[in-house]
Amino acid sequence: MLLEVEMRKKREKTREMEEQLRADRAALEAMENERLMLMRERDDKIAEKKTVDKLVADFLQADANGDFEAQKAMENQIVAFISRDAGNTGPSGGGRRVIATRIGGDYGRGYVK
Structure with a gap:
């Protein structure tokens, strides 16, 4: 009888520890x-x-x-870049953002997720 009570307590403690381990692993993954x-x-x-x-x-x-x-072309790119960046919503940017990239001496658009 005493042995059964001790075994039940150990099983309960083991179950609690396993639950805590699962919770800790989930928190670590998050x-x-x-x-x-x-x-x-x-x-x-x-x-x-x-x-x-x-x-x-x-x-x-x-x-x-x-x-x-x-200078004027770059000024237009800067304004466009700032305007697009201001239109982003939240940290995800609400979609693709356009960034200015230098391509062959001219500034083009590069899309970034």
Whole structure:
């Protein structure tokens, strides 16, 4: 009788520990998914900042060289870039964002999810 009570207590304790282990594993997986999402967002923002920095640097270089046609084209790209970025909804961006990319000396559009 005493042995049965002890065995029942041990089974209950084992069951509780297994439930806690499952809950801890689920929480760990959720935290890992969040970490990966945050890393992707960080990488996207870094890439976007590099693109903007390059566009601004090229704009300033065109300004210094007096190349007003290139300057005007880049100015339009900057305005378009800012306008599209302002239209994004939430951290996911609500779809594809358009970023300016330099292609063969001209600025084109690159689509980013």
